Amino acid sequence: MIRYDILTEIAPILRDHLVICNIGIPSQELHAIDDQPSNFYMLGTMGLASSIGLGLALAQPKPVIVIDGDGSVLTNLGTLPTIANNVADNYILLIVDNGSYGSTGDQPTYAGRKTSLAAMARAAGCERVIECAAEDTGRVLTEALEARQMTVIVAKCDSGNRKMPVITMDPVVIRDRFMKAVAAGG
Amino acid sequence: MSIDARIVDDLQANGIEFVTTVPCKQLAGVIAEVDARPGIHHVPSNKEDEGMGLCAGAWMGGKRPCIIMQNTAIGVTINTLATLIQYYRLPLPMLISYRGELREPVACQVEMAVHTKALLAQLNIPTYHFHRQADVEELDQILKYTFMCNKPVAILTDASFWGGYGDQ
Ligand SMILES: [Mg+2]
Numbered sequence: 001m002i003r004y005d006i007l008t009e010i011a012p013i014l015r016d017h018l019v020i021c022n023i024g025i026p027s028q029e030l031h032a033i034d035d036q037p038s039n040f041y042m043l044g045t046m047g048l049a050s051s052i053g054l055g056l057a058l059a060q061p062k063p064v065i066v067i068d069g070d071g072s073v074l075t076n077l078g079t080l081p082t083i084a085n086n087v088a089d090n091y092i093l094l095i096v097d098n099g100s101y102g103s104t105g106d107q108p109t110y111a112g113r114k115t116s117l118a119a120m121a122r123a124a125g126c127e128r129v130i131e132c133a134a135e136d137t138g139r140v141l142t143e144a145l146e147a148r149q150m151t152v153i154v155a156k157c158d159s160g161n162r163k164m165p166v167i168t169m170d171p172v173v174i175r176d177r178f179m180k181a182v183a184a185g186g
Numbered sequence: 187m188s189i190d191a192r193i194v195d196d197l198q199a200n201g202i203e204f205v206t207t208v209p210c211k212q213l214a215g216v217i218a219e220v221d222a223r224p225g226i227h228h229v230p231s232n233k234e235d236e237g238m239g240l241c242a243g244a245w246m247g248g249k250r251p252c253i254i255m256q257n258t259a260i261g262v263t264i265n266t267l268a269t270l271i272q273y274y275r276l277p278l279p280m281l282i283s284y285r286g287e288l289r290e291p292v293a294c295q296v297e298m299a300v301h302t303k304a305l306l307a308q309l310n311i312p313t314y315h316f317h318r319q320a321d322v323e324e325l326d327q328i329l330k331y332t333f334m335c336n337k338p339v340a341i342l343t344d345a346s347f348w349g350g351y352g353d354q
Contacts, residue, residue, distance in 0.1 A: 020243070040246070044269030048239035051231075052270075055243025055251070058227060059204060078232030082240075086229050175274040179246050 001134035002160035003096045004029050007067070010138050013145070014039075014065060018182060020053040021067045024103030026096065028164035030067065038181040041167055041174055047076030050093050054083055057091035060182060063145060064090055070097040070111035077120070083152070084125030092144045093152045094137070100159040118154040126152045134158070189351045190215035193281070193325060198225055200329040202252045202279070204244035206230065206237035210256040210283035212348045217254060234259035235266040242276050250333060256283045257342065258298045260305050267309055271338045278338040279329055284315070289345035306340050313340040319350035 003026060007014075011034040019039045021027045027041040042049055050073065053066035073079065073095055083093065099112020111117050118131040128149050132140045134157035144151035167174075187195075193216055197205070206229045207217045221228045227249070231237035234255045241251035260282075271278050285292070286299025306313045312335075314328055315321075325341065332339040 042270075044273060045235075045239070045266050048235065048242075048266065048270065051236045051239025052243040052246075055204070055229075055240035055245075056247040057243070058229065058240075059244040059247025059249040076233075076236055076239075078236050082229065082231055082236065171274045175246065175276070182246060183248065 002158050002162075003098055003102065004033075004160075004162040006096055006134055006137050006155060006157055007033055010141055013138060013141055017145070018056065018062055018064045019067060020049050020056065020064065022049045022069050022072050025161045025164065026067055026069060026102070028167060029162055031167050032162075032164045036181075037177040040178045041169070043167060043171055043174075047072050047079075050079045050083065051076065053093065054079070054086065054088060054091060056182070057088035058086060061090060062182070063092065064088075065092045065094060065141070068093060068095050069102065070095060070099060070117060071101040071109045073117055074109055074111060074115075080121050080124035080126065083150070084121075084127075087150050089149050091150045092141065094141060095152065095154045096157060097154050098157050098159045102159065102161050106159050106161075112159075118152070121152045121154070126150070128152070130154070131156065188215065188219075189322065189348075190219040192322060194219040194223060194226070196325045196329060197252055198223065199326065200250070200333065202250045202329070203227060204229070204241065204249040204251045205254060206240045206251070207254040208232075208234050208237060208256065208259065210285065212283040212285070212343065212345065213254055213256075213281070216281070220254070234263045238263060238266045238271060238278065241278055242270055242274070245276055250277070252279045252281060254281045257285055257302045258295070260302055261298065264305065264309065267311070267338055272309070275336045276338075277333045277336045279332045280338060280340045282340055282342050284342035284344040287344040287346070289349055302342065311338050311340050313342065316341060316343045316347040318347065321347060
Protein backbone atom coordinates (compact mmCIF):
# COMPACT_ATOMS: atom_id res chain seq x y z
CA MET A 1 0.00 0.00 0.00
CA ILE A 2 1.16 3.53 -0.75
CA ARG A 3 0.04 6.77 0.90
CA TYR A 4 -2.76 7.21 -1.63
CA ASP A 5 -4.27 3.85 -0.64
CA ILE A 6 -4.17 4.76 3.06
CA LEU A 7 -5.80 8.14 2.41
CA THR A 8 -8.50 6.51 0.29
CA GLU A 9 -9.23 4.02 3.05
CA ILE A 10 -9.38 6.56 5.89
CA ALA A 11 -11.18 9.32 3.93
CA PRO A 12 -14.60 8.31 5.37
CA ILE A 13 -13.12 8.74 8.89
CA LEU A 14 -11.35 12.00 8.09
CA ARG A 15 -14.35 13.75 6.55
CA ASP A 16 -16.08 14.21 9.93
CA HIS A 17 -13.04 15.78 11.58
CA LEU A 18 -10.67 18.72 11.38
CA VAL A 19 -7.66 17.68 9.31
CA ILE A 20 -4.36 19.45 8.87
CA CYS A 21 -2.69 17.95 5.81
CA ASN A 22 0.98 18.00 4.97
CA ILE A 23 2.50 19.97 2.10
CA GLY A 24 2.83 18.60 -1.42
CA ILE A 25 1.47 15.35 -2.77
CA PRO A 26 -0.31 14.32 0.50
CA SER A 27 -2.51 17.43 0.27
CA GLN A 28 -3.00 16.96 -3.47
CA GLU A 29 -4.06 13.34 -2.94
CA LEU A 30 -6.45 14.13 -0.08
CA HIS A 31 -7.88 17.05 -2.05
CA ALA A 32 -8.54 14.75 -5.02
CA ILE A 33 -9.94 11.87 -2.93
CA ASP A 34 -12.34 13.85 -0.74
CA ASP A 35 -12.11 17.63 -0.60
CA GLN A 36 -13.75 18.99 2.54
CA PRO A 37 -13.90 22.48 4.08
CA SER A 38 -12.65 20.82 7.27
CA ASN A 39 -9.37 19.98 5.50
CA PHE A 40 -6.58 22.51 5.87
CA TYR A 41 -4.16 21.99 3.00
CA MET A 42 -0.61 23.16 3.44
CA LEU A 43 0.66 24.68 0.21
CA GLY A 44 4.12 25.46 1.59
CA THR A 45 6.13 25.46 4.80
CA MET A 46 7.43 21.91 5.02
CA GLY A 47 7.42 20.44 8.51
CA LEU A 48 4.82 22.52 10.30
CA ALA A 49 1.66 20.39 9.92
CA SER A 50 2.13 18.83 13.36
CA SER A 51 2.69 22.26 14.94
CA ILE A 52 -0.33 23.88 13.28
CA GLY A 53 -2.45 20.93 14.39
CA LEU A 54 -1.21 21.13 17.96
CA GLY A 55 -1.97 24.86 18.19
CA LEU A 56 -5.44 24.13 16.83
CA ALA A 57 -6.03 21.26 19.25
CA LEU A 58 -4.92 23.33 22.24
CA ALA A 59 -7.15 26.26 21.22
CA GLN A 60 -10.47 24.45 20.77
CA PRO A 61 -12.12 21.15 21.82
CA LYS A 62 -12.85 19.31 18.54
CA PRO A 63 -10.64 16.40 17.54
CA VAL A 64 -7.78 17.33 15.21
CA ILE A 65 -6.10 14.80 12.90
CA VAL A 66 -2.76 15.75 11.38
CA ILE A 67 -1.67 13.88 8.26
CA ASP A 68 2.08 14.18 8.30
CA GLY A 69 5.00 12.45 6.61
CA ASP A 70 8.25 10.94 7.82
CA GLY A 71 10.32 13.50 5.93
CA SER A 72 8.31 16.41 7.30
CA VAL A 73 8.55 15.20 10.89
CA LEU A 74 12.30 14.79 10.46
CA THR A 75 12.56 18.40 9.31
CA ASN A 76 10.77 19.64 12.47
CA LEU A 77 11.88 17.12 15.10
CA GLY A 78 11.50 19.67 17.88
CA THR A 79 7.77 19.19 17.45
CA LEU A 80 7.81 15.81 19.27
CA PRO A 81 8.86 17.16 22.71
CA THR A 82 6.45 20.07 22.30
CA ILE A 83 3.61 17.64 21.56
CA ALA A 84 4.58 15.39 24.48
CA ASN A 85 4.79 18.21 27.01
CA ASN A 86 1.63 20.06 25.95
CA VAL A 87 -0.91 17.27 26.08
CA ALA A 88 -4.05 17.78 24.01
CA ASP A 89 -6.27 14.71 24.16
CA ASN A 90 -8.10 15.86 21.02
CA TYR A 91 -4.88 15.57 19.00
CA ILE A 92 -3.89 12.73 16.69
CA LEU A 93 -0.66 12.88 14.72
CA LEU A 94 -0.78 10.36 11.88
CA ILE A 95 2.67 10.01 10.36
CA VAL A 96 2.43 8.24 7.02
CA ASP A 97 5.90 6.75 7.01
CA ASN A 98 6.88 5.62 3.53
CA GLY A 99 10.58 6.01 4.21
CA SER A 100 10.98 8.61 1.51
CA TYR A 101 10.55 12.23 0.53
CA GLY A 102 7.56 11.53 -1.69
CA SER A 103 6.91 15.00 -3.06
CA THR A 104 10.46 15.55 -4.26
CA GLY A 105 11.07 12.28 -6.12
CA ASP A 106 11.07 9.54 -3.48
CA GLN A 107 14.56 10.12 -2.14
CA PRO A 108 15.05 7.90 0.95
CA THR A 109 14.66 9.43 4.43
CA TYR A 110 16.51 8.23 7.51
CA ALA A 111 13.15 6.93 8.80
CA GLY A 112 13.39 4.30 6.08
CA ARG A 113 16.83 3.28 7.30
CA LYS A 114 17.93 3.11 10.96
CA THR A 115 15.68 5.77 12.53
CA SER A 116 12.40 4.87 14.24
CA LEU A 117 9.99 7.79 14.48
CA ALA A 118 7.81 5.80 16.92
CA ALA A 119 10.79 5.30 19.23
CA MET A 120 11.69 8.99 18.90
CA ALA A 121 8.13 10.01 19.78
CA ARG A 122 8.24 7.77 22.87
CA ALA A 123 11.65 9.12 23.85
CA ALA A 124 10.23 12.65 23.50
CA GLY A 125 7.62 11.73 26.10
CA CYS A 126 4.58 10.96 23.96
CA GLU A 127 2.55 8.42 25.92
CA ARG A 128 0.30 6.82 23.32
CA VAL A 129 2.40 5.90 20.30
CA ILE A 130 1.28 3.19 17.89
CA GLU A 131 3.22 1.90 14.93
CA CYS A 132 1.10 -0.05 12.50
CA ALA A 133 1.09 -1.60 9.05
CA ALA A 134 -0.54 0.44 6.30
CA GLU A 135 -3.62 -1.80 6.12
CA ASP A 136 -4.35 -1.32 9.85
CA THR A 137 -4.31 2.50 9.71
CA GLY A 138 -8.10 2.89 9.59
CA ARG A 139 -8.65 0.68 12.62
CA VAL A 140 -5.85 2.32 14.63
CA LEU A 141 -7.15 5.79 13.75
CA THR A 142 -10.69 4.88 14.80
CA GLU A 143 -9.39 3.50 18.09
CA ALA A 144 -7.39 6.67 18.67
CA LEU A 145 -10.51 8.81 18.17
CA GLU A 146 -12.40 6.59 20.60
CA ALA A 147 -9.59 6.67 23.15
CA ARG A 148 -9.80 10.49 23.39
CA GLN A 149 -6.14 10.50 24.27
CA MET A 150 -3.32 12.23 22.47
CA THR A 151 -1.97 9.68 20.01
CA VAL A 152 0.93 9.46 17.62
CA ILE A 153 0.41 6.88 14.86
CA VAL A 154 3.26 5.80 12.62
CA ALA A 155 1.75 4.00 9.64
CA LYS A 156 4.41 2.15 7.66
CA CYS A 157 3.72 1.99 3.94
CA ASP A 158 5.42 1.70 0.59
CA SER A 159 7.00 4.62 -1.18
CA GLY A 160 5.10 6.06 -4.13
CA ASN A 161 2.66 8.70 -5.27
CA ARG A 162 -0.41 9.09 -7.44
CA LYS A 163 -0.11 11.76 -10.08
CA MET A 164 -2.46 14.52 -8.92
CA PRO A 165 -3.11 18.07 -10.04
CA VAL A 166 -1.71 20.83 -7.83
CA ILE A 167 -4.21 22.60 -5.60
CA THR A 168 -5.13 25.92 -7.16
CA MET A 169 -7.53 27.06 -4.44
CA ASP A 170 -6.48 30.39 -2.95
CA PRO A 171 -4.83 29.94 0.47
CA VAL A 172 -7.11 32.52 2.06
CA VAL A 173 -10.12 30.56 0.78
CA ILE A 174 -8.70 27.32 2.23
CA ARG A 175 -8.12 29.07 5.55
CA ASP A 176 -11.47 30.87 5.61
CA ARG A 177 -13.62 27.83 4.91
CA PHE A 178 -11.51 25.81 7.36
CA MET A 179 -12.10 28.38 10.13
CA LYS A 180 -15.83 28.27 9.41
CA ALA A 181 -15.69 24.46 9.80
CA VAL A 182 -13.81 24.88 13.09
CA ALA A 183 -16.41 27.33 14.39
CA ALA A 184 -19.46 25.36 13.15
CA GLY A 185 -21.67 23.84 15.85
CA GLY A 186 -21.78 20.12 16.61
CA MET B 187 4.01 48.34 37.62
CA SER B 188 6.91 46.47 36.00
CA ILE B 189 7.45 46.81 32.27
CA ASP B 190 6.94 43.05 31.94
CA ALA B 191 3.51 43.23 33.59
CA ARG B 192 2.61 46.26 31.51
CA ILE B 193 3.46 44.47 28.24
CA VAL B 194 1.51 41.36 29.19
CA ASP B 195 -1.44 43.52 30.31
CA ASP B 196 -1.50 44.98 26.80
CA LEU B 197 -1.43 41.48 25.27
CA GLN B 198 -4.39 40.42 27.41
CA ALA B 199 -6.29 43.66 26.84
CA ASN B 200 -6.09 42.83 23.12
CA GLY B 201 -7.54 39.36 23.61
CA ILE B 202 -4.30 37.42 23.25
CA GLU B 203 -4.74 34.03 24.90
CA PHE B 204 -2.04 31.89 23.27
CA VAL B 205 1.64 32.77 23.52
CA THR B 206 4.63 30.78 22.34
CA THR B 207 8.14 31.70 23.37
CA VAL B 208 11.77 30.99 22.61
CA PRO B 209 13.87 32.53 25.36
CA CYS B 210 16.18 35.51 25.34
CA LYS B 211 17.84 37.05 28.40
CA GLN B 212 16.13 40.39 27.73
CA LEU B 213 12.74 38.70 27.52
CA ALA B 214 13.07 36.55 30.65
CA GLY B 215 10.79 38.80 32.71
CA VAL B 216 8.07 38.97 30.04
CA ILE B 217 8.18 35.22 29.54
CA ALA B 218 7.87 34.61 33.30
CA GLU B 219 4.92 37.01 33.39
CA VAL B 220 3.25 35.25 30.42
CA ASP B 221 3.73 31.92 32.15
CA ALA B 222 2.17 33.20 35.38
CA ARG B 223 -1.03 34.60 33.83
CA PRO B 224 -4.03 32.25 34.11
CA GLY B 225 -5.68 33.72 31.00
CA ILE B 226 -2.76 32.89 28.74
CA HIS B 227 -1.94 29.46 27.37
CA HIS B 228 1.87 29.48 27.24
CA VAL B 229 3.53 26.90 24.98
CA PRO B 230 7.32 27.15 24.84
CA SER B 231 8.62 26.08 21.43
CA ASN B 232 11.96 24.62 20.40
CA LYS B 233 12.34 26.75 17.30
CA GLU B 234 10.63 29.88 16.08
CA ASP B 235 9.19 28.42 12.88
CA GLU B 236 7.60 25.69 14.97
CA GLY B 237 6.21 28.44 17.21
CA MET B 238 4.71 30.21 14.22
CA GLY B 239 2.99 26.96 13.23
CA LEU B 240 1.51 26.71 16.73
CA CYS B 241 0.31 30.32 16.48
CA ALA B 242 -1.29 29.69 13.07
CA GLY B 243 -3.22 26.73 14.49
CA ALA B 244 -4.25 28.59 17.63
CA TRP B 245 -5.63 31.48 15.60
CA MET B 246 -7.62 29.19 13.33
CA GLY B 247 -8.92 27.60 16.53
CA GLY B 248 -10.22 30.94 17.76
CA LYS B 249 -7.42 32.15 20.03
CA ARG B 250 -5.40 35.26 19.31
CA PRO B 251 -1.69 34.37 19.33
CA CYS B 252 1.62 36.09 19.95
CA ILE B 253 5.20 34.88 19.51
CA ILE B 254 8.03 36.10 21.72
CA MET B 255 11.47 35.52 20.20
CA GLN B 256 14.91 36.90 19.44
CA ASN B 257 15.87 38.70 16.22
CA THR B 258 18.51 36.09 15.41
CA ALA B 259 15.58 33.83 14.46
CA ILE B 260 14.36 36.10 11.66
CA GLY B 261 16.69 34.17 9.37
CA VAL B 262 15.14 30.78 10.14
CA THR B 263 11.53 31.99 9.92
CA ILE B 264 11.51 33.73 6.55
CA ASN B 265 9.98 30.78 4.71
CA THR B 266 7.32 30.35 7.39
CA LEU B 267 6.49 34.05 7.40
CA ALA B 268 6.14 34.13 3.60
CA THR B 269 4.41 30.78 2.90
CA LEU B 270 2.27 30.36 6.02
CA ILE B 271 1.64 33.57 7.94
CA GLN B 272 1.50 35.94 4.96
CA TYR B 273 0.23 33.52 2.30
CA TYR B 274 -2.80 32.45 4.37
CA ARG B 275 -3.16 35.99 5.75
CA LEU B 276 -2.83 35.27 9.46
CA PRO B 277 -2.26 37.90 12.17
CA LEU B 278 0.89 37.46 14.24
CA PRO B 279 2.36 39.96 16.66
CA MET B 280 6.06 39.18 17.10
CA LEU B 281 7.58 40.62 20.26
CA ILE B 282 11.26 40.46 19.42
CA SER B 283 14.36 40.98 21.49
CA TYR B 284 16.57 43.13 19.26
CA ARG B 285 20.00 41.86 20.17
CA GLY B 286 23.16 43.36 18.70
CA GLU B 287 22.20 47.01 19.18
CA LEU B 288 23.73 49.63 21.54
CA ARG B 289 24.75 48.14 24.94
CA GLU B 290 25.30 44.71 23.35
CA PRO B 291 28.18 42.82 24.99
CA VAL B 292 28.29 39.86 22.53
CA ALA B 293 29.90 40.75 19.19
CA CYS B 294 28.29 37.93 17.23
CA GLN B 295 24.83 39.31 17.98
CA VAL B 296 25.65 42.33 15.83
CA GLU B 297 25.98 40.07 12.77
CA MET B 298 22.22 39.41 12.69
CA ALA B 299 21.29 42.86 14.04
CA VAL B 300 22.63 44.48 10.87
CA HIS B 301 20.31 42.30 8.78
CA THR B 302 17.23 42.42 10.98
CA LYS B 303 15.45 45.50 9.65
CA ALA B 304 16.52 44.82 6.06
CA LEU B 305 15.00 41.33 6.17
CA LEU B 306 11.78 42.57 7.76
CA ALA B 307 11.59 45.36 5.16
CA GLN B 308 12.21 42.87 2.33
CA LEU B 309 9.23 40.86 3.64
CA ASN B 310 7.04 43.99 3.88
CA ILE B 311 6.49 43.29 7.56
CA PRO B 312 5.35 46.37 9.50
CA THR B 313 8.13 46.97 12.00
CA TYR B 314 8.24 49.05 15.18
CA HIS B 315 11.41 49.68 17.16
CA PHE B 316 11.18 50.25 20.92
CA HIS B 317 14.33 52.16 21.91
CA ARG B 318 13.18 54.46 24.70
CA GLN B 319 11.02 53.65 27.70
CA ALA B 320 8.08 55.67 26.44
CA ASP B 321 7.93 53.66 23.20
CA VAL B 322 5.92 50.99 25.02
CA GLU B 323 2.98 53.41 24.92
CA GLU B 324 2.43 52.32 21.30
CA LEU B 325 2.14 48.60 22.02
CA ASP B 326 -1.63 48.65 22.48
CA GLN B 327 -2.15 50.36 19.09
CA ILE B 328 0.35 48.04 17.38
CA LEU B 329 -1.59 45.01 18.59
CA LYS B 330 -4.90 46.49 17.42
CA TYR B 331 -3.29 47.21 14.05
CA THR B 332 -2.00 43.62 13.77
CA PHE B 333 -5.42 42.06 14.28
CA MET B 334 -7.03 44.69 12.04
CA CYS B 335 -4.84 43.87 9.03
CA ASN B 336 -4.13 40.13 9.63
CA LYS B 337 -0.40 40.46 9.05
CA PRO B 338 2.74 39.53 10.91
CA VAL B 339 3.98 42.64 12.70
CA ALA B 340 7.41 42.98 14.32
CA ILE B 341 8.08 44.83 17.56
CA LEU B 342 11.84 45.12 18.02
CA THR B 343 12.84 45.84 21.61
CA ASP B 344 16.50 46.77 22.09
CA ALA B 345 18.81 46.85 25.11
CA SER B 346 18.36 50.60 25.59
CA PHE B 347 14.61 50.06 25.90
CA TRP B 348 15.02 47.27 28.46
CA GLY B 349 17.90 49.12 30.15
CA GLY B 350 15.56 51.99 30.84
CA TYR B 351 13.95 49.71 33.37
CA GLY B 352 17.15 48.68 35.15
CA ASP B 353 20.51 47.06 34.52
CA GLN B 354 20.69 44.52 31.71
MG1 LIG C 1 7.58 10.26 3.25
